[in-house]
Amino acid sequence: MAILPPGVSAESFASAIREFQDAVGRDWVFTSDDDLYSYRDHFSYIKDQPNELIPSAAVGPDTTEQVQAVVRTANKYKIPLYAISTGKNFAYGGPSPNVRGSVTVDLKRMNRILVCDDKRHFALVEPGVSYIDLYRHIQQNKLNVWVDTPDPGWGSLIGNAMDHGIGYTMGFYRDHFGAHTGMEVVLPNGEVMRTGMGAMPASQSWQEYRHGYGPDPCGLFGQGNFGIVTKMGFRLMPAPEHWRNGLVTVPKREDLIPLIEAVNYLCDLSMCGEPWYGSPLMGLMGNTEFRDAAMSFNESAMDRLAASAKLHSWQVELQFYGSERTTLANWEYAKEIVARKVPGARFTDGESLKTPLTREQIASTTGPYPTNMRRNITQGVPGLGIWYMTGRTENNPNAWNETHIGLFSLIGRSGEAVLKAQKDFADVARKLEMPSLFPNALQTPVNWYQFAFLMGNGFGLGRGDNSPAGKLAATAKLREVLRENAALGYGDYRAPPILQDDVADQYSFNDFVLRRFTEQLKDAIDPNGIISPGRAGIWPAPFRSMRGGMRS
Amino acid sequence: MATRRDVLKTGAALSLAATPLATALAAGAPTLALARFVFDVRFAESGAMAEQVKRLGVALSPVADDLMTLWYDELDLAWREKPMALAGVTLEDAFFVLETFALDRGMHVVYRGEHGLVENGRIKHRVAGPAPLVERLSPLPAAWEGALANALTECPLGSPPTARAELETDGAALSLRDAPLYSWIIAPRAAVTSRVEA
Numbered sequence: 001m002a003i004l005p006p007g008v009s010a011e012s013f014a015s016a017i018r019e020f021q022d023a024v025g026r027d028w029v030f031t032s033d034d035d036l037y038s039y040r041d042h043f044s045y046i047k048d049q050p051n052e053l054i055p056s057a058a059v060g061p062d063t064t065e066q067v068q069a070v071v072r073t074a075n076k077y078k079i080p081l082y083a084i085s086t087g088k089n090f091a092y093g094g095p096s097p098n099v100r101g102s103v104t105v106d107l108k109r110m111n112r113i114l115v116c117d118d119k120r121h122f123a124l125v126e127p128g129v130s131y132i133d134l135y136r137h138i139q140q141n142k143l144n145v146w147v148d149t150p151d152p153g154w155g156s157l158i159g160n161a162m163d164h165g166i167g168y169t170m171g172f173y174r175d176h177f178g179a180h181t182g183m184e185v186v187l188p189n190g191e192v193m194r195t196g197m198g199a200m201p202a203s204q205s206w207q208e209y210r211h212g213y214g215p216d217p218c219g220l221f222g223q224g225n226f227g228i229v230t231k232m233g234f235r236l237m238p239a240p241e242h243w244r245n246g247l248v249t250v251p252k253r254e255d256l257i258p259l260i261e262a263v264n265y266l267c268d269l270s271m272c273g274e275p276w277y278g279s280p281l282m283g284l285m286g287n288t289e290f291r292d293a294a295m296s297f298n299e300s301a302m303d304r305l306a307a308s309a310k311l312h313s314w315q316v317e318l319q320f321y322g323s324e325r326t327t328l329a330n331w332e333y334a335k336e337i338v339a340r341k342v343p344g345a346r347f348t349d350g351e352s353l354k355t356p357l358t359r360e361q362i363a364s365t366t367g368p369y370p371t372n373m374r375r376n377i378t379q380g381v382p383g384l385g386i387w388y389m390t391g392r393t394e395n396n397p398n399a400w401n402e403t404h405i406g407l408f409s410l411i412g413r414s415g416e417a418v419l420k421a422q423k424d425f426a427d428v429a430r431k432l433e434m435p436s437l438f439p440n441a442l443q444t445p446v447n448w449y450q451f452a453f454l455m456g457n458g459f460g461l462g463r464g465d466n467s468p469a470g471k472l473a474a475t476a477k478l479r480e481v482l483r484e485n486a487a488l489g490y491g492d493y494r495a496p497p498i499l500q501d502d503v504a505d506q507y508s509f510n511d512f513v514l515r516r517f518t519e520q521l522k523d524a525i526d527p528n529g530i531i532s533p534g535r536a537g538i539w540p541a542p543f544r545s546m547r548g549g550m551r552s
Numbered sequence: 553m554a555t556r557r558d559v560l561k562t563g564a565a566l567s568l569a570a571t572p573l574a575t576a577l578a579a580g581a582p583t584l585a586l587a588r589f590v591f592d593v594r595f596a597e598s599g600a601m602a603e604q605v606k607r608l609g610v611a612l613s614p615v616a617d618d619l620m621t622l623w624y625d626e627l628d629l630a631w632r633e634k635p636m637a638l639a640g641v642t643l644e645d646a647f648f649v650l651e652t653f654a655l656d657r658g659m660h661v662v663y664r665g666e667h668g669l670v671e672n673g674r675i676k677h678r679v680a681g682p683a684p685l686v687e688r689l690s691p692l693p694a695a696w697e698g699a700l701a702n703a704l705t706e707c708p709l710g711s712p713p714t715a716r717a718e719l720e721t722d723g724a725a726l727s728l729r730d731a732p733l734y735s736w737i738i739a740p741r742a743a744v745t746s747r748v749e750a
Contacts, residue, residue: 037749038655088652108656132623132628136628154649363618382620383618383620384619384620385618385620387648387649388643389645390645390648
């Protein structure tokens with residue numbers, strides 16, 4: 001199934017392939033179906049369809065200089081490139097490009113850990129370094145730092161940060177792009193640029209002061225298409241000596257508001273790690289009376305039924321890093337702060353463990369109270385177990401999910417915002433005729449990013465209909481969800497290529513001035529539009545007519 | 553360290569020397585040497601297959617809900633040195649993770665089987681892979697685990713044509729709810745060139 005880049009003749013493409021081979025070596029240019037199989041998004045809603053987003057070829061450079069040569073050749077032949085680090089960004093498109101026929105620049109060979117400093121707490125890595133790789137490096141060298149890993153941990157630090165990925169330890173480190181410390185980028189014309197103190201040739205502090213002097217362009221490269229990042233630094237959390245957790249429960253539905261206020265206060269004082277919110281009332285959804293109350297947002301009935309079932313309405317699991325004494329002091333202070341704001345709050349001590357935890361301690365699911373916390377990720381230990389979610393579960397009784405997309409909307413970090421979003425999402429589901437148990441009045445936010453909440457769009461999309469028509473219908477429905485969410489003020493933070501135009505459309509303030517601004521920049525520095533055209537809805541002039549093309 | 557392209561080059565050489573298909577499974581014909589058999593300890597069926605495979609001399613790698621220990625302690629390190637063949641019986645999420653890693657390291661799936669969809673007391677088996685292996689499974693006996701275990705240890709080398717089959721056996725429901733189990737073989741592209749997709 002050989003395909004060509006759009007607008008490129010077979011002869012030109014053959015010439016370009018030869019030049020790619022000259023640049024990276026014949027062994028590292030891939031064009032056969034068999035070789036390109038691993039560059040497909042196997043969860044794509046349009047897999048095996050004529051418009052599936054597959055590459056025409058892939059090249060595997062080993063050095064920044066080789067990336068430069070690849071970019072120059074692409075410019076010469078006007079071939080769109082799509083750079084991947086390890087291509088494990090499943091749920092957000094995996095390795096698939098925005099434009100069918102792009103040449104994938106596979107950076108997995110660039111897998112060097114250039115610096116990992118456990119005195120100044122940073123690392124400088126290449127794109128092919130995965131969280132598992134860096135974790136292994138830290139363990140083997142007995143370094144006194146942790147890596148804040150996403151879940152699963154098989155992806156690239158750079159790739160994850162470039163897509164605004166998140167983690168699960170202390171707030172500062174959970175924002176993987178926010179915790180970067182500067183980058184090296186191959187620009188669309190093939191030049192190499194370093195940001196921050198990296199722009200100073202003799203600097204000794206590239207990974208310590210990312211601003212440098214003057215405007216910092218780094219933000220353009222996150223979810224952007226302004227260059228190919230070939231090195232990037234990250235702050236690493238110093239390994240704490242102790243970890244402790246504890247459970248806070250509050251009885252009534254409206255108690256969520258002061259509870260979140262209290263937890264925000266603690267988080268923003270850097271006193272606790274990621275808080276895990278939840279509600280035990282999901283266990284009552286099998287009760288018709290309660291389910292009716294939850295689906296109709298009958299709050300007094302929910303409180304009454306929760307009380308009669310001797311269950312609390314909300315809970316948050318807090319975790320603390322430090323020494324045994326400081327974690328205890330922080331937990332005691334957390335109790336005091338919450339009790340002041342929520343008189344009916346109750347507290348259950350969790351575990352108090354010296355770090356690093358043993359494998360048995362990490363795997364343990366027992367404790368003083370039931371927990372949904374995946375302990376490995378709270379300890380900076382990458383895992384692979386999260387993939388169980390794509391298989392058969394109670395919420396997905398039909399089978400393995402052939403399709404898999406993550407959609408999370410940003411909502412304000414307050415109880416009022418959560419309670420409103422629950423209702424808003426449920427209204428959208430009803431309006432779009434997507435009846436299911438989700439969304440409902442029990443949905444809780446995630447606090448992956450410290451300063452805002454994300455809430456999943458867990459709609460019932462007719463799971464199990466894996467026919468092409470069923471998948472297309474589901475995609476169309478998702479687009480409607482995104483439009484409805486935007487009208488209510490909820491924007492998504494991340495999306496696979498087939499939905500990136502739709503998410504970009506949500507950000508329409510002042511006649512899309514943000515997009516017009518980035519596209520002006522794009523046209524200026526990438527006139528041939530070769531770097532990931534269409535990424536995040538930014539279409540360069542030569543490809544701009546493709547905007548929205550995935551909707552048809 | 554073996555590279556993906558090294559594997560491809562070796563693969564070309566092996567293909568030329570591969571045993572003709574018609575005799576691939578004849579006595580004495582070379583078959584894929586399995587370095588590991590990965591099995592999910594939570595299911596009776598995978599446990600039964602593991603016992604049989606162990607009797608045939610293949611090392612076992614038990615897994616449950618997270619492959620990280622197997623990956624971190626064994627496969628990642630071993631695959632950095634060279635590709636290796638392994639077979640297994642797991643849930644599909646574990647299979648997907650291993651297949652994805654394998655594709656990065658010069659390996660691919662050459663056989664896959666889905667065992668489940670219990671209806672009226674019968675188990676459906678959807679299998680796809682080297683034609684001689686698939687033919688060998690037809691018909692599956694009621695004690696299908698042993699027959700499948702034997703077949704997985706005798707995967708032909710080279711470039712055999714692939715085949716698919718839907719088989720049925722008598723039997724009670726699978727041991728965990730009615731979730732399908734997946735049997736699979738991951739092989740170096742050098743050793744078996746015929747990849748099978750879902």
